[in-house]
Amino acid sequence: MRTLLRTLAKPFTETAGLARWMLVIGLVMTSLFVVLAIFAPWIAPYGFAQASSGGVDFPKAGAPSGDHWFGTDRLFFDVYSRTVWGARTAIEVVILSIVICVVVGVPLGLVSGYYGGWLDRVLVLVMDAMFAFPSFLLAIVFSFLLTGLLGGTVLAVALSLSAIYVPQYFRVVRNTTVSAKEATYVEAARAIGASDFVIMRRYLLNNVVQSVPVLGTLNAADAILTLAGLGFLGLGIQSTDAAEWGHDLNRALADAGSGIWWTGLYPGLAIVLLVTGLTLVGEGLNETLNPTLRVRRLLPVVMTPREER
Amino acid sequence: MPTKPETPDADAQGAGVEAGPIIDVRGLAVHYGLRGGSLARLFGRDAGVVKAVDGIDLTLQPGEVVGLVGESGSGKSTLGRALLGLAPATEGSIRFRGQDLATLSRRRLRDLRRHIQMVFQDPSAALNPAMTVEVAVGDALRVHGMRSATERRAKVVDALERVGLSPVELFLEKYPRDLSGGQKQRVVMARAIITGPSVLVADEPISMLDMSVRAKILQLMLDLKQDLGLTYVYITHDLASAKYFCDRIAIMYLGRIVEIGPTEEIFANPRHPYTKALLRAIPDPDPGRQLPRDLPRGEVPDAAAPPLGCAFHPRCTEAVASCGWESRDLRTLVEAHWTRRTPEAFEAESASVGSLDHLDRPATSATLGKDGPEAIKGFLDQVRAEAPDDPIWTGVQTITDEGSGVRVHFHEGVDPALRRAGGVDVACVLYPEEPSGV
């Protein structure tokens, strides 16, 4: 337990300067949204698709007021509530898609890198092709396909986002595996009689997933943008299924000309803040976990006066 | 992946102390295909094969310590790894208690590895950085099917105590990075002995350690041998520790054993010129000693294109006509000459001799020169006058005129096989077959 805490605290204790501040600020911003996501039902005064309360209809595109802090939109929805609920959707989608990426990308990369041969060559080719494909286009294609199959659900969108990021996890894990499998400790594992599965599971896995957390946070930021982009195009999650910032932005587009600024500002701000927060965490983590970038906090050397010898 | 806990015959092997060799290697060859990488192709080298181990016979009697000594690239590690089935044999057989490794399935081979274990050169690299000492040592049991964690822990504690890591509690939870080099090597040893092996292949176990720790680890290995009745294959390039540690020593050069015999005999009476050279080159703390001047030249040749005849001939100070002289030796000779010339003389001579690159293709005759036969003959005479005792001249049969230069014909070489000489076996033409029955 203590070692776990120490490991978790490592990015703080071992960094200095900019990296540390990026990490701290990023974490504060990100956790704000996580709190919103978890406690949305209590924080948001209304539901995300609620147009009336206590029999009283909400005003249509009403300006911010005491009842509706961020105003309401043309569908009578409360903008504040939708922004809060939107955090939940965003976090759900991102977590789900990262889990899918890790579950698919890491084992594939491990197996591919460890065994090599034709399997490796085919997988690398497929993944490289996916990676080379413009990612947003790929997301659009997949969300077309998947929403057709699964409807405009969180799962469908998460899956289509995963399609973009899996190749990255695959490549990182595969390349580290290819070099890690040459390590003496792998040979040593073979020498004690370990099977290939045991070697991959107990010897390689821990050592090749080191860069996954960094990749995960950086991808999370990207995923938020892509999700919003899909919503903005009217793809992905529908307004009645869940609150989604990109979708709200799309609808706010028409408002902008008529001086209704509040429907667009708040979802937009939410996107910017969360993306910034996640990026800061990712970059901060990168600098602390990546030894080539890390600037350790060294105690200054104070040479004591010479002792008598 | 659950492994079958015991294989019946493996158990029988573990129990019986039978006579005869514990390991019997016959005609073993391990060849690696060179994957002509883009770099190699770029430089015009074709993919060939490296004969890392090239025809080795070796028997290990129970309780014996056999040393494999040789320079880098001589195939010591490959031979050691082949004994565990980690390097696939291209030819020949390895028998462990009469059982041929090549006939075993992958699963049975893995089971066998609890009887033959290995210790590595770099203790920091040999331990998984993500495993604690307890997990790392216990994993040897886990892969052989011991599922109970408490049982494993008891055995781990026992093994760590045996290798001198006590109090054990201090070490169980440590990661390799928290240990010193010597401590790591002790952990590696604990992992090796925990499955109760009978043979331990120690691949340069002390060469990466600090000098003050080496003696401790060597002592530990001796203690373990005593307590557990181990048989060792001790791989090293350090003859001094081999002398202290081994019962028998095999000197290896480019994938072959060139001399093998009892330690005392090898040191008292080295026969092979390579053995002699190694012995003379050992730096000795005795300040009265001086390095000999007649050290072998050059370095271990590229194993992918070994010298013709006796592989040691380009460096051998005692070489004779039949040692396998060839075109590449001519190049070495001429280039060595040029390192002694002034730059002006070099420019002039190099212009008259022309390119040497064609000499890189091994052949027992070679052309040289582009300024006419007389000029080249004069040049060669001059080279010869500079070092008339260079053994290459014993190998030159004739020099004939050819085209704008000369053709140097060498004597046909022989590849000496291991032959009995005194109490040892030597592979050198200077030691011809003794009459049988010695």
Next chain:
Amino acid sequence: MSFATSNEPTLEPSSEPVISARDVRVWYGTTRGAIRAVDGVSFDIAPGETLGLVGESGCGKSTLGRGLMGLLPPGAKRDGEVWYDGKDVLSMRAKDSYRLRGTDLGMIFQEPLTRLNPLLRISAHFEETIKQHEPGLSKQQVRQRALDALRQMGIPPTRYRSYPHEFSGGMRQRLMIALALVLQPAFIVADEPTTALDVLVEAQIVQILNDLRRNFRTSLLLITHNVGIVAEACDRVAVMYAGRIVEEGRVSDVFENPQHPYTRELLRSTISLRTTGLNFIPGSPPDLVDPPDGCRFHPRCPDAMAVCATRNPINIERPTGGRVECWQVGPRDQIPSGGTRPLKQEELAVADEA
């Protein structure tokens, strides 16, 4: 043999030292505090003399070598004086000390391949090195100088335009030496130049280093783990322990008659052809963030006395020349009364030792 053996004095009493270090300290900043890797080291090296520096791993040998050259990582601090050619190298401006490096002070590293640029031909390496320090030379002169240096190292001029990877390990090490030599420095630090090499190649390199000081009167600080190499290639030896030179003197003298218990135990624990039993020093070198009080060797010293645990030993002249710091050797009159009773050592577990 026609030349002087290594143990003949090459140092005339009158000759001025090429380099002399006075009370040099190099400390590293870490997250735990300062590592006192070098803590008050003094020595002189005469022209053409080789000083061997031995000691266990982590006692500050490389740090001392790099400190002399001014090649220290950020966060490290050094003080003391290093006199070369009438100037204190340590108090020079960075630009001046850079100019001195290479032309006057050279360095040979352990792993040559990491110091050679794989994409550059050997010729380019030489051209770059020479041009940097002597920009006035013509291309022909540069080539001449380079070929000369290579020739001395036994590398044929035909290989001048090859790439580093086309050479074997020993040849690369000779290339490194040639690169260090081409500017004809008066003083070279060689940090374990043979550790990665085979026995026979190692012997070749040792011979080259031997020839070097004879032919060019180059002074050498040879850092090594191998006391055998010191015996064969050095005039004097300095034994380093926990950041300090604890004994220093002529090689034959120190090895035959070690005064400091550490030197003695180190020599005894070395495995050589004459080894008939294994000896070792109990324990391991101390943590240099907080080294032991008094003599830093006292927790491991078989001869330790009560005074050793509290008072720093005094640096004195060895009976047969050189210096040593150990209470057993002296000065007796400075040991407080009762200080000579044997120190009771705490039991060292085997585990602490390795």
